[in-house]
Amino acid sequence: MSSAPGSQTTASESxxxxxxxxxxxxxxxxxDMKQRVQGATNNAELQEFxxxxxxxxxxxxINGCKDAFGDNYDKIRxxxxxxxxxxxxxxxxxxxxxxxxATAAGTNVHYAADAEEANAICKEICQKHNAKLVVKxxxxxxxxxxxxxxxxxxxxETIETDLGEYILQLxxxxxxxxxxxxxxxxxxxVGRAFARELGVEYTDDPGELTKIARRxxxxxxxxxxIGMSGGNFMIADSGSVCICTNEGNGxxxxxxxxxxxxxxxxxxxxxxxxxxxxxxxxxSRSAIGSPITVYxxxxxxxxxxxxxxxxxxxxxxxxxxxxxxxxKPETREMLRCIRCGACLNSCPVYRKVGGHSYGSxxxxxxxxxxxxxxxxxxxxxxxxxxxxxxxACYEACPVKINIPKYLIQLRSDLIxxxxxxxxxxxxxxxxxxxxxxxxxxxxxxxxxGVFLRLRNKGVKNKxxxxxxxxxxxxxxxxxxxxxxxxxVTPPTKDFRSWWDEHQKSKGGK
Amino acid sequence: MxxxxxxxxxxxxxxxxxxxxxxxxxxxxxxxxxxxxxxxxCGQPMFNTGYKDDTRTIAKKMIDVFEDSDIVVTPSGSxxxxxxxxxxxxxENDPVYLKKAKALAAKTHEFILFLxxxxxxxxxxxGVQWKGKATYHYSCHLRGIGVxxxxxxxxxxxxxxxxxxYVQIDKPEQCCGFGGTFAMKYPQISGTMVEDKVNCIKDxxxxxxxxxxxGCTMNISGSCQRAGHEVKFITLAEIxxxxxxxxEVENV
Amino acid sequence: MTRxxxxxxxxxxxxxxxxxxxxxxxxxxxxxxxxxARLVQPDDDLFAVFCEKAAATxxxxxxxxxxxxxxxxxxxxxxxxxxxxxxxxxDPMATESAIKSAGFELHDWKAVPGKDGLDAQFDLDAGxxxxxNAIAETGxxxxxxxxxxxxxxxxxxPWHLAIVKKSQIMPDxxxxxxxxxxxxxxxxxxxxxxxxxxxxxxxxxxxLITGVHGPAMVDVFxxxxx
Ligand code: SF4
Numbered sequence: 001m002s003s004a005p006g007s008q009t010t011a012s013e014s015x016x017x018x019x020x021x022x023x024x025x026x027x028x029x030x031x032d033m034k035q036r037v038q039g040a041t042n043n044a045e046l047q048e049f050x051x052x053x054x055x056x057x058x059x060x061x062i063n064g065c066k067d068a069f070g071d072n073y074d075k076i077r078x079x080x081x082x083x084x085x086x087x088x089x090x091x092x093x094x095x096x097x098x099x100x101x102a103t104a105a106g107t108n109v110h111y112a113a114d115a116e117e118a119n120a121i122c123k124e125i126c127q128k129h130n131a132k133l134v135v136k137x138x139x140x141x142x143x144x145x146x147x148x149x150x151x152x153x154x155x156x157e158t159i160e161t162d163l164g165e166y167i168l169q170l171x172x173x174x175x176x177x178x179x180x181x182x183x184x185x186x187x188x189x190v191g192r193a194f195a196r197e198l199g200v201e202y203t204d205d206p207g208e209l210t211k212i213a214r215r216x217x218x219x220x221x222x223x224x225x226i227g228m229s230g231g232n233f234m235i236a237d238s239g240s241v242c243i244c245t246n247e248g249n250g251x252x253x254x255x256x257x258x259x260x261x262x263x264x265x266x267x268x269x270x271x272x273x274x275x276x277x278x279x280x281x282x283x284s285r286s287a288i289g290s291p292i293t294v295y296x297x298x299x300x301x302x303x304x305x306x307x308x309x310x311x312x313x314x315x316x317x318x319x320x321x322x323x324x325x326x327x328k329p330e331t332r333e334m335l336r337c338i339r340c341g342a343c344l345n346s347c348p349v350y351r352k353v354g355g356h357s358y359g360s361x362x363x364x365x366x367x368x369x370x371x372x373x374x375x376x377x378x379x380x381x382x383x384x385x386x387x388x389x390x391x392a393c394y395e396a397c398p399v400k401i402n403i404p405k406y407l408i409q410l411r412s413d414l415i416x417x418x419x420x421x422x423x424x425x426x427x428x429x430x431x432x433x434x435x436x437x438x439x440x441x442x443x444x445x446x447x448x449g450v451f452l453r454l455r456n457k458g459v460k461n462k463x464x465x466x467x468x469x470x471x472x473x474x475x476x477x478x479x480x481x482x483x484x485x486x487x488v489t490p491p492t493k494d495f496r497s498w499w500d501e502h503q504k505s506k507g508g509k
Numbered sequence: 510m511x512x513x514x515x516x517x518x519x520x521x522x523x524x525x526x527x528x529x530x531x532x533x534x535x536x537x538x539x540x541x542x543x544x545x546x547x548x549x550x551c552g553q554p555m556f557n558t559g560y561k562d563d564t565r566t567i568a569k570k571m572i573d574v575f576e577d578s579d580i581v582v583t584p585s586g587s588x589x590x591x592x593x594x595x596x597x598x599x600x601e602n603d604p605v606y607l608k609k610a611k612a613l614a615a616k617t618h619e620f621i622l623f624l625x626x627x628x629x630x631x632x633x634x635x636g637v638q639w640k641g642k643a644t645y646h647y648s649c650h651l652r653g654i655g656v657x658x659x660x661x662x663x664x665x666x667x668x669x670x671x672x673x674x675y676v677q678i679d680k681p682e683q684c685c686g687f688g689g690t691f692a693m694k695y696p697q698i699s700g701t702m703v704e705d706k707v708n709c710i711k712d713x714x715x716x717x718x719x720x721x722x723x724g725c726t727m728n729i730s731g732s733c734q735r736a737g738h739e740v741k742f743i744t745l746a747e748i749x750x751x752x753x754x755x756x757e758v759e760n761v
Numbered sequence: 762m763t764r765x766x767x768x769x770x771x772x773x774x775x776x777x778x779x780x781x782x783x784x785x786x787x788x789x790x791x792x793x794x795x796x797x798a799r800l801v802q803p804d805d806d807l808f809a810v811f812c813e814k815a816a817a818t819x820x821x822x823x824x825x826x827x828x829x830x831x832x833x834x835x836x837x838x839x840x841x842x843x844x845x846x847x848x849x850x851x852d853p854m855a856t857e858s859a860i861k862s863a864g865f866e867l868h869d870w871k872a873v874p875g876k877d878g879l880d881a882q883f884d885l886d887a888g889x890x891x892x893x894n895a896i897a898e899t900g901x902x903x904x905x906x907x908x909x910x911x912x913x914x915x916x917x918x919p920w921h922l923a924i925v926k927k928s929q930i931m932p933d934x935x936x937x938x939x940x941x942x943x944x945x946x947x948x949x950x951x952x953x954x955x956x957x958x959x960x961x962x963x964x965x966x967x968x969l970i971t972g973v974h975g976p977a978m979v980d981v982f983x984x985x986x987x
Binding site: 034037038041047051055346348349351352353382384385386387388389390391392394395405408410411412413414415420424428429431432435436437438441445448449458460461463465466468470472477478480481483484485486487488490491493494495496497498499502 | 516518520521522523525526528529532544546547548549550552554555556557558559560561563564566567570594595598649650652653657658680682683684686687688689690691692693694695696697698699700701702703704705727728730731732734735759760761
């Protein structure tokens with residue numbers, strides 16, 4: 001397999017998935033993460049692939065943000081977080097303002113309580129226009145509602161136009177990242193999918209593949225009856241929708257076809273146009289380190305009478321689909337998310353397991369928060385624990401969502417709902433109890449030490465404060481530990497012993 | 510200054526030499542060090558697993574034990590972060606302990622940051638002289654006390670040690686995969702994370718890994734041991750104490 | 762299935778917000794603190810900053826005078842073997858006659874209105890536009906829809922040539938949005954595009970490719986007007 005200059009990584013066939021795209025994002029519930037993770041962690045190639053791509057983007061984020069903001073990096077994140085939090089705290093006000101302004105601009109605003117309602121509205125619009133072909137740009141919320149499958153089911157051909165999403169659609173795969181959806185796929189699998197589905201000659205050259213996609217999709221824009229988009233931001237004081245893309249497909253989908261439908265989750269609101277630059281400055285830098293996305297398209301209503309072109313009809317479908325559940329004070333902060341993907345790129349766990357391991361539309365750290373709240377904690381018990389709580393995501397997040405804090409909150413909710421194992425509960429109860437008194441704590445420590453030293457090996461030092469050794473296998477709750485590493489044994493004397501001697505020696509002086 | 514030491518449960522039982530070093534250094538600098546003997550653990554393992562109620566009892570004990578302290582110094586960034594970030598969360602609905610929790614956080618310092626930020630010391634000026642080729646492992650929870658990912662701030666301090674040959678590790682900001690409960694629940698992921706870390710350590714060809722958090726040390730050194738990679742784990746406190754002649758140089 | 766109405770939809774929001782109806786007093790959002798968010802100051806050398814940033818995005822920047830503008834443009838068109846192109850700007854006369862007299866085939870997009878008009882633009886080699894503003898901070902071009910502006914000329918054509926007057930350059934995105942903030946929704950153009958570079962993707966193995974859907978090339982002619 002050839003590797004074009006500038007290519008970051010190459011990977012072989014083994015990166016490919018055998019599961020259908022739909023099952024990846026909508027697994028059987030309750031979701032068993034561990035099983036899927038097993039596959040991912042055994043796949044060294046996938047790991048290396050995702051690992052290097054995400055690390056590179058994380059580094060680009062850091063460079064881009066530090067170059068631009070310098071010491072103000074933290075402050076502008078705080079500002080963006082405050083603006084989003086304020087908007088969420090007053091979301092009813094801003095939604096009403098948005099509806100009024102969008103309507104004044106000539107937009108039809110629709111309301112969807114859930115996925116079913118959103119898709120029903122969309123299908124009605126399609127049927128009203130007798131639509132045969134829909135072109136759409138990338139939108140996570142349409143993944144949530146499974147829109148493409150539903151439109152296809154009523155005979156409306158629906159084409160994803162973001163290159164990554166287009167490839168995934170062709171290959172019956174599913175996105176694994178918020179920003180770079182096919183981060184888990186290599187060029188060979190793209191080449192094969194193109195040859196198979198489009199009947200073109202096999203090539204794995206990214207430039208050639210892109211040209212083929214361009215050719216196919218340009219015809220689709222011209223033929224499409226309806227263009228669909230998501231929305232990165234809704235602006236309350238003007239009733240505008242802003243979409244941010246690098247390829248230009250978003251702008252084409254919202255400019256060429258005669259009808260535009262935008263699917264937008266209610267949390268995408270910001271108060272005013274004056275606030276927009278803060279987010280435009282942060283979004284692309286956080287995602288890939290570039291100062292701004294190539295195309296920021298701010299749309300306010302359908303084409304005006306005097307304007308020569310643009311959609312004659314614009315529909316905005318405001319979507320709840322679980323968001324009002326997250327809006328409760330305990331979890332509201334999670335809705336600040338602007339889907340930049342920085343938390344995924346910075347996450348050492350995501351880097352190892354990839355996006356499909358999260359079993360939902362939203363992967364990575366933010367997915368581990370949103371999915372259990374959207375879909376029921378009991379259905380996604382594994383997710384809040386799939387983190388080492390290292391805090392890299394919180395450090396990267398442009399709107400300062402304290403992801404580790406909320407992961408712990410969800411763990412605590414799981415325990416409150418008695419979803420923990422009985423043995424864990426007893427273990428932590430006993431441990432906590434032993435910490436109530438220093439003598440009990442010390443006794444427990446000593447006992448553990450004696451037990452561990454029974455299997456001791458590799459002691460290198462005779463100093464009683466340093467004569468640690470190793471155990472290769474332990475039973476019980478710590479068994480997981482020794483699957484991958486040895487367990488250190490404590491030295492024979494603890495700090496307290498030294499402290500007592502130290503005090504004595506000082507007293508003796 | 511009167512300084513109270515919070516040794517932390519892991520350092521107490523597993524890495525006592527770190528505590529010894531801290532005491533010796535602070536006494537060498539002319540401070541009075543005390544060790545409140547009723548202290549046990551900050552409660553982080555329970556907290557991170559989600560056992561908030563159990564943690565609350567432990568946190569209360571911590572707060573009570575150190576209530577009369579002027580300054581609390583601890584060798585662990587992780588435990589310091591627990592007090593700084595999470596005690597407040599625990600006592601959201603308990604105004605009395607919330608106030609006390611904030612007071613404890615305000616006076617609790619991680620040892621190295623205490624030297625640099627509070628005592629404003631420079632290790633070169635102090636005359637720390639130590640020989641060895643070492644890299645540094647950044648422990649993630651330092652983020653909770655204001656040290657950015659990768660730990661450039663600590664590396665600067667390490668470089669103040671005369672004679673120490675510092676080697677930069679790759680992916681310094683990437684977690685070693687410990688995460689307490691996480692390592693038990695997801696041994697595969699945690700395992701691949703620590704393997705990644707061990708490989709980065711190998712690549713440095715350093716003889717020492719400076720690692721100031723006992724949790725990370727247990728994880729990474731255990732994995733090095735499993736992989737058969739010979740490298741010594743040491744804390745910066747031990748290096749300083751050795752480098753000032755307060756501790757004998759030993760095979761750690 | 763009964764459909765959500767504005768009222769029923771909003772009542773879904775009221776519950777988690779802890780109220781039964783929408784707040785009536787206008788909330789005060791956090792101000793955009795310019796000491797944090799502003800990246801280019803009004804008294805910076807906007808011309809220089811714009812040219813540098815625009816070039817960094819992969820656009821070709823030409824610094825020209827009013828006199829050399831058309832010469833430079835036609836030379837570039839020849840260089841790229843352009844045959845057929847169109848012009849979309851407030852005052853297209855001078856540009857159009859320069860193009861025609863240089864021997865290029867000029868497409869009159871105004872002659873084909875609506876969707877068909879855009880459709881015809883898929884066959885052009887290039888499009889020339891003016892801009893409504895330019896942003897020094899990011900090297901961006903602002904292209905708005907309007908009676909004399911078709912969306913296609915900065916979007917559908919494979920090559921977009923934009924003419925920027927020095928006086929149109931604003932320091933920061935903040936300035937642009939402050940400027941557009943007082944327009945009522947119906948006064949806003951249906952489309953404001955902030956364009957920063959040629960169309961890009963890195964979807965396949967992170968390899969950067971330009972020209973996936975939008976123009977693969979963008980040339981900017983910055984006119985130093987007096
Ligand atoms: S949680 Fe933060 S970092 Fe993650 S995608 Fe959302 S905005 Fe970006």
